[in-house]
Structures are given as C-alpha cells and as structure tokens.
Amino acid sequence: MPVLHWTSRLLYSSRFSRHLTMNQDRIYSKPLAQVGQFEFDDSVANVFPDMIARSVPGYSSMLAMIEQITLRHATPNSQLYDLGCSLGAATERMRLHAPTSCTLHAIDNSQAMITRLRDRLKETSRTACKIITHENDIRSVSVENASVVVLNLTLQFVPCSERLPLLQSIHDGMQPGGVLLVSEKVCFDDVKEQKLMTDLHLDFKRAHGYSELEIAQKRTALEESLVTETLTVHIDRIQACGFCQVSVWFRCFNFASMIAIR
Ligand SMILES: C[S@@+](CC[C@H](N)C(=O)[O-])C[C@H]1O[C@@H](n2cnc3c(N)ncnc32)[C@H](O)[C@@H]1O
Numbered sequence: 001m002p003v004l005h006w007t008s009r010l011l012y013s014s015r016f017s018r019h020l021t022m023n024q025d026r027i028y029s030k031p032l033a034q035v036g037q038f039e040f041d042d043s044v045a046n047v048f049p050d051m052i053a054r055s056v057p058g059y060s061s062m063l064a065m066i067e068q069i070t071l072r073h074a075t076p077n078s079q080l081y082d083l084g085c086s087l088g089a090a091t092e093r094m095r096l097h098a099p100t101s102c103t104l105h106a107i108d109n110s111q112a113m114i115t116r117l118r119d120r121l122k123e124t125s126r127t128a129c130k131i132i133t134h135e136n137d138i139r140s141v142s143v144e145n146a147s148v149v150v151l152n153l154t155l156q157f158v159p160c161s162e163r164l165p166l167l168q169s170i171h172d173g174m175q176p177g178g179v180l181l182v183s184e185k186v187c188f189d190d191v192k193e194q195k196l197m198t199d200l201h202l203d204f205k206r207a208h209g210y211s212e213l214e215i216a217q218k219r220t221a222l223e224e225s226l227v228t229e230t231l232t233v234h235i236d237r238i239q240a241c242g243f244c245q246v247s248v249w250f251r252c253f254n255f256a257s258m259i260a261i262r
Contacts, residue, residue: 025051028217038221040086045112048087052153054208055218057201058252062152062183065250066090069259070148071097073179078147080104080129081170083138084154088117094148095128102129102147109137139166143173151182152257156226164237171241174262180243183250183257187228197254204253231256 025047028035038044044051052059074080076099082091085106095104108114114135121131134141139162143149149170155163170180188194205215231248235258238246243260250257 022050023047025054027051028214028221029211031213032217035217035220038218038225040108040110040113042112045087045110045116048113049089052086052089054210055205056153056185056255057204058250058255061250061252062257063089063093065257066150066152066181067093067096069179069181070094073148073177074098074102075147075175075178076101077145078102078175078178079143079145081141081143081146081149082106083141083149083151083170084108084157085117085133086110086113088120090150090152091117091131092124094150095131098129098148100127100129104129104131105134105141106131107134107136107138107141109135111135143170146170146174147178149174149178149180151180153183153185155182156184156228160227160229164240167238168241171243171262176262178262180238180260180262181257182234182238182260183255184234185226185228186231186234186254186256188254189230189232200253201255228254231258234258 023046027043027047040048056062070080070093074094074097080094080098080102082088082094082104085091085108088106091104091106098104106114106117108117114133118133121133138154139158155166158166167180174180188197202215206212210218234256235246235248238258238260243262245261247259248256249259
C-alpha cells in the first residue's frame with residue numbers, strides 16, 4: 001500500500017477534488033540507466049495529483065485563487081478556457097463559479113490526461129456550466145468570446161519562440177475586461193537570487209518526501225521540455241500582446257502567478 005504524503009491528503013480530501021486518484025509518485029525513485037525526456041504519459045497521469053502537490057509550492061493556493069478570480073470575472077454566455085488542463089484540477093475550480101450559461105473548454109494534448117479527465121467528468125454534477133474536453137495542442141486552438149483563460153503551469157512547456165503568438169491569439173479572442181491567468185516556474189537574472197530560490201524549492205521537495213535521486217533524475221528529464229523565463233520577460237510579453245494591466249498575484253520561491261486584464 002503506497003504511503004500518501006500529508007500534503008496530498010490535505011489537497012485531495014477537499015470536496016472539489018474528491019474524484020482525483022491519489023497514487024504516490026515513485027517514477028524516479030529507482031536509478032534509471034537512461035533518463036528519458038519528461039512526458040505527460042500514463043505513468044505521469046497516474047500519479048499527477050501527488051506529483052504536482054509535492055513539486056509546486058503553493059499549487060493549492062493557485063487553484064483556490066483561480067476559483068475566486070473566476071467568480072469575479074466569468075461573464076454570462078462567455079467561454080472559459082483551461083489550457084493545458086491535465087486532470088482538470090483548475091477546470092473543476094472554474095466550473096464551480098462560472099455562470100451556467102458559460103462553456104468551459106478543457107484542453108490538453110496528452111491523451112493520458114484527457115482520457116482520465118473525461119472519465120472523471122462522467123461522475124460529476126451536470127448542473128454547472130457545460131465542459132467540453134479537447135485532446136489538442138493549445139497552439140492550434142482558437143479562443144473566442146473568452147472572459148477567463150487559464151494557463152496554469154502550461155506555458156513553460158511551450159517553446160519560447162511560440163509563446164508570443166500563443167498569447168497574442170488568446171488576447172485577440174478575449175472579451176474586453178476578460179482575464180488571463182498565467183502560473184509559471186520562473187528564473188532570475190540575479191545569480192544569488194536564482195540560487196536561493198532554487199535551494200528553497202529543493203528543500204520544499206525534500207520536505208515532501210522526494211529523495212536526492214528522484215530530484216536529480218526528474219530535473220534531467222525536464223531539462224529540455226520545461227524552459228523557465230524571468231517575471232520581467234513574462235510581463236513584458238503579456239503587455240506587448242495588448243493586455244492593459246498585468247499583476248503578479250502570487251509568488252512562492254521560483255513559482256509565480258500573474259493576472260492580465262484584456
Ligand atoms: C504542469 S501540467 C498543468 C497542470 C494543470 N494546469 C493544473 O492546474 O493542474 C502541464 C500540462 O500542459 C500540457 N501541455 C503542455 N504543452 C501543451 C500543448 N502544446 N498543448 C496542449 N497541452 C499541453 C501537458 O500535457 C500537461 O498536462
């Protein structure tokens with residue numbers, strides 16, 4: 001019987017996420033002859049709630065605030081987008097407070113994630129707004145009439161050169177006054193700050209039960225697929241797309257969440 005870390009118990013005993021499975025992430029616990037590139041495949045999807053809770057400081061706060069911001073900004077008859085939705089943790093939070101006349105699009109290009117999300121949605125309430133799941137690349141999605149768009153820890157997996165066109169097309173498909181929420185792992189220009197925030201993040205992972213081997217092998221796996229940028233780069237790019245206001249609403253070590261108003 002795998003031991004479930006206390007943070008996972010806390011997060012997933014919440015009434016909102018009771019359908020998420022709670023398998024413990026042991027993917028990198030044994031030495032691997034060769035560490036392949038990180039993929040959101042079946043093995044990751046099986047342990048994803050535990051993995052993200054133990055890897056991203058403040059993840060539960062990000063979800064809680066996505067819920068709160070949706071309550072304020074989702075407008076009747078508009079569309080909401082959860083881009084890179086994984087198992088739909090943010091999707092569920094958005095659905096709780098979106099007007100029932102809204103349509104919520106949950107999009108991910110991982111078949112493993114979308115299949116599990118679809119299974120889970122069969123068991124949840126049909127009285128809230130309509131959810132449409134898409135197994136698709138977020139770069140080929142056309143955003144239309146959107147009041148809330150969420151990129152929760154997803155943009156970091158899109159090649160840097162493709163981030164501006166993606167954000168521009170999101171901006172162009174949003175209603176005036178609509179909100180874009182972007183959470184990312186970030187890096188720092190200042191070498192000392194970079195080291196301090198990295199060390200604090202590593203301590204967070206150790207405190208949540210990851211061994212040095214697990215940390216090292218996962219870092220190798222993510223090296224090419226997760227590319228961080230500074231908050232300044234993120235904010236400048238969001239502004240360049242035409243968003244009239246950008247603010248950082250959350251920060252914990254090397255993770256940050258921004259809100260941009262169209
Ligand atoms: C760290 S997870 C996101 C977590 C999720 N948003 C949440 O709040 O629980 C990143 C997700 O983005 C998806 N993803 C990465 N690049 C993508 C792309 N180009 N198109 C669609 N999905 C993508 C991955 O498959 C993965 O499920």
